[in-house]
Amino acid sequence: MPSRRSEKEGRSVIEAELKARVQDPEGVMARLEKRVPGRPEVYRDTYYDDPAGGLDASDRELRVRTVHGPDDTRSVLTYKGARVDTASGSKPEHETRVEDPEAVHAMLRGLGYVPTIAFEKRCRNYDFTAAGRRMLATLVRVPEIDGTFIEVETIVDEDDVHTALADVRQVLAELGIGEQDLTTELYTDAVVARRNA
Secondary structure: OOOOOOOEOOEOEEEEEEEEEEOOHHHHHHHHHHHOOOEEEEEEEEEEEOOOOHHHHOOOEEEEEEEEOOOOEEEEEEEEOOOOEOOOOEEEEEEEEEOOHHHHHHHHHHOOOEEEEEEEEEEEEEEEEEOOEEEEEEEEEOOOOOOEEEEEEEEEEHHHHHHHHHHHHHHHHHOOOOHHHEEOOOHHHHHHHHHHO
């Protein structure tokens, strides 16, 4: 299946996304299930950087993700550029499916990148349309972090980010998520903090 995150007529596409802590996971899940049945998946993520930490220092990300679902396992290579919206953390994203993740890990190491962190996310994904946009809502639990999170995203051109984020906020409001619940905390940072505690 081709990725929906790619170059579009030579312009960057942006993952317009908001993330929030969920105070009522059961209630939010029930509201999502009314829209569309959820898809349980386990993500195993490995993040890479150059030895000097140049990607992290410039707010970029390089990740290999393997997704284990009920019917299949797939892997993707993702590059995220520096955020274009500080309040939400939305970034340009380029992602492609890979058939052999071990080969990709070997290629990245061969190019001089080093794995900086690997961890697991337990997700329940919901694909639906809202405000005329294809949306993906994901309920997330990271075993090493307390609490449940929700991410709602849509892929847009760079000139549509603010309008798209308003539509994402509306979806979150309909799910019972308030502005006070929003967070830009990165899972990577939270996992590192927990491991160093």
